[in-house]
Amino acid sequence: MAIKKACTTKNNTLENSKKNANFKIIKKKIVIKNARPDGESICIPYIRIYGEGPKVAIIGTQHGDEFFSIAIIDEFLKLNSSTKADLTVFPLANPSAFNISNRRSPIDNQDMNRKWPGKKNSTITSRMCYHIFKTIKDCDYILDLHNGNKNIRDAPQIRVHKSNRKQTENLCKYLGIDFFINHSDTKHTLVEELHAIGKIAICIEIGEGRRMDNFYLAKGTDIIKKFIDYATNPSVAKEKTKHIDEEKIKKIHASKSGLFIPSEKALGKKTKNIGTLVNISDFSEKKITLKKSHKLMSLCVGGVVSKGELLARYVE
């Protein structure tokens, strides 16, 4: 799947899918004039799929180095699922950060997910937030998609905020995601600001930001479908959700530099062997293991790693 630079050509990254009666993709864009130091505009592409049902928004790639979310949203749109929901989709919320594959904007060095709900006359990142927020604030359900950092693949995990934990609990269980993490750094995140105006909003981390991964591509599109199903027909999950406090997440770092070979099947499960660290000078091997009760939530994609580099995150 080719992901082109955003807004540098007339067509954006999304192909116009075959249309059916229930799923008409209308391409739109927000144009922010005089956005760059050279006076150029920034355009933020988005999609409207009009429906009679609840208003749902999907947001991807607030962080410019997390473009796997664009692929997930693109795959979802290609499915042409019939839905009654009224959808507003921003596959690429932060085009200028995406163009340099960076988390932050190259113009003002700000992190978009700490600038919501944005201001009309402020730094460019804040202005982008203002216009996107204005476009989605009438939506009832909002899904904010993120991905793992460089070389770290995340099993689907939900970051919830204390302010709206009760309301989102059922939804999280409905999505079938086991890692339900109480997020502590929430000031001016999109989800927090949406909670403040009474919306149901969650942030999901899935896969690795810079890599296309068929398994998590399918999982991600399934999560979007389920999220829309839930918005259309909210149901009560029977099982109780187990919360994980962010401080309880444990990390494993490489004890020395070498070649890390991850165990493909380990992610998201209770597992003992998560991979092998090979010493390149003498080819000695060290197995990286967890205890039986530990559950692996993020794993290094493998390759050459430096001493101290993050290999895995897990919870007990």
Ligand SMILES: [Zn+2]
């Ligand atoms: Zn992110």
